[in-house]
Amino acid sequence: MQKNLTIRIFAACFAVLSSAVLWAQAGVAVPRTASPAAQVSQTIGISTVTINYSRPSVKGRTVWGELVPYGWGKQAGGSPADAPWRAGANENTTLELSHPAKIAGQSIPAGKYGLFFVINKDDSGEVILSKDNRAWGNFFYDPAQDQMRAKIQVRNTTQSTELLTYDFINVTKNTAELVLNWEKKQFPVSVEFAVDDIVMANAAAELKSAKGFTAPAYTSAANYAIANKVNLETALGWADRAATLDPSFATISTKSRILKMTGKTAEADKLMTGALSKASEAELNQYGYQLLGEGKHDEAIKIMAMNTEHHPESANAWDSLGEAYATKGDKDNAIKNFKKALSLNPPENVKANSEKYLKQLGGMK
Numbered sequence: 594m595q596k597n598l599t600i601r602i603f604a605a606c607f608a609v610l611s612s613a614v615l616w617a618q619a620g621v622a623v624p625r626t627a628s629p630a631a632q633v634s635q636t637i638g639i640s641t642v643t644i645n646y647s648r649p650s651v652k653g654r655t656v657w658g659e660l661v662p663y664g665w666g667k668q669a670g671g672s673p674a675d676a677p678w679r680a681g682a683n684e685n686t687t688l689e690l691s692h693p694a695k696i697a698g699q700s701i702p703a704g705k706y707g708l709f710f711v712i713n714k715d716d717s718g719e720v721i722l723s724k725d726n727r728a729w730g731n732f733f734y735d736p737a738q739d740q741m742r743a744k745i746q747v748r749n750t751t752q753s754t755e756l757l758t759y760d761f762i763n764v765t766k767n768t769a770e771l772v773l774n775w776e777k778k779q780f781p782v783s784v785e786f787a788v789d790d791i792v793m794a795n796a797a798a799e800l801k802s803a804k805g806f807t808a809p810a811y812t813s814a815a816n817y818a819i820a821n822k823v824n825l826e827t828a829l830g831w832a833d834r835a836a837t838l839d840p841s842f843a844t845i846s847t848k849s850r851i852l853k854m855t856g857k858t859a860e861a862d863k864l865m866t867g868a869l870s871k872a873s874e875a876e877l878n879q880y881g882y883q884l885l886g887e888g889k890h891d892e893a894i895k896i897m898a899m900n901t902e903h904h905p906e907s908a909n910a911w912d913s914l915g916e917a918y919a920t921k922g923d924k925d926n927a928i929k930n931f932k933k934a935l936s937l938n939p940p941e942n943v944k945a946n947s948e949k950y951l952k953q954l955g956g957m958k
């Protein structure tokens with residue numbers, strides 16, 4: 594009798610669900626008044642993680658232990674056997690990765706997954722990713738389809754969230770924390786991408802396309818490697834290709850920087866010396882500030898002085914030379930160059946900078 598009753602209940606639930614699905618397919622698109630659909634996405638490096646879900650409301654109900662049963666069991670939504678919580682309402686909540694990632698410390702291939710949670714009375718819990726991302730909630734949950742299970746610790750919050758909400762917090766270069774907030778609970782899941790590896794692999798692939806015929810593409814890839822100190826030998830090949838396609842100051846200086854970073858200092862300096870004649874005013878200025886940032890004051894002063902020789906009418910060039918002297922601690926030469934900048938009817942931003950330094954140095958009369 595009990596078995597027959599269970600079968601009849603299951604059949605009735607299935608009939609109601611089937612009718613709802615058929616009605617939805619036959620009707621026109623209208624807003625969902627209950628548990629509206631939502632999407633949230635976070636970019637980490639050049640990778641994205643996207644959550645699609647439906648948002649039930651608390652509506653004064655007891656959520657934990659009742660609306661969402663503790664542990665594994667017959668869950669709200671009509672699951673016919675032990676199942677996790679569907680982490681939302683209606684269709685599967687899904688998590689989609691554009692690239693392979695670590696979710697809760699476990700390596701997960703790129704792709705789209707059904708997202709489920711378990712919460713226990715002591716606020717311990719689990720996060721589950723299922724390879725079946727098209728099922729209706731947890732109604733057809735099959736543990737054989739699990740891509741991963743991982744332990745999590747559910748947090749208690751002081752502020753109540755009426756409408757179930759996913760968010761990304763604590764975002765860094767490589768990581769973020771995906772959180773589900775509902776009522777006064779927060780379910781945290783760590784997400785991590787190997788950003789440098791992904792960027793470099795993507796750059797290598799892009800450089801086999803039409804971009805591989807352009808110097809800026811090779812230069813931007815090489816400059817990423819410089820900034821993040823990764824794959825420098827590969828980046829040197831890219832920089833060399835860029836300099837071959839377009840032997841400009843920008844491409845040659847990029848190659849020079851990589852040579853210096855890989856211990857080929859003499860070759861780097863020789864290459865840079867030959868490139869200086871190709872540099873524009875802005876490029877010389879930028880290079881001078883780069884040297885200042887590296888603490889190479891005398892070299893920076895030499896470059897910025899060269900810029901004033903090439904562009905004696907530029908107030909900005911004289912102002913930058915003044916900054917180089919000021920940074921070194923040469924007060925007299927700094928004042929002289931800031932006054933020269935002011936004598937050339939500088940634009941407002943240059944004027945303000947020169948006057949600021951002159952006040953600091955006691956050079957204003």
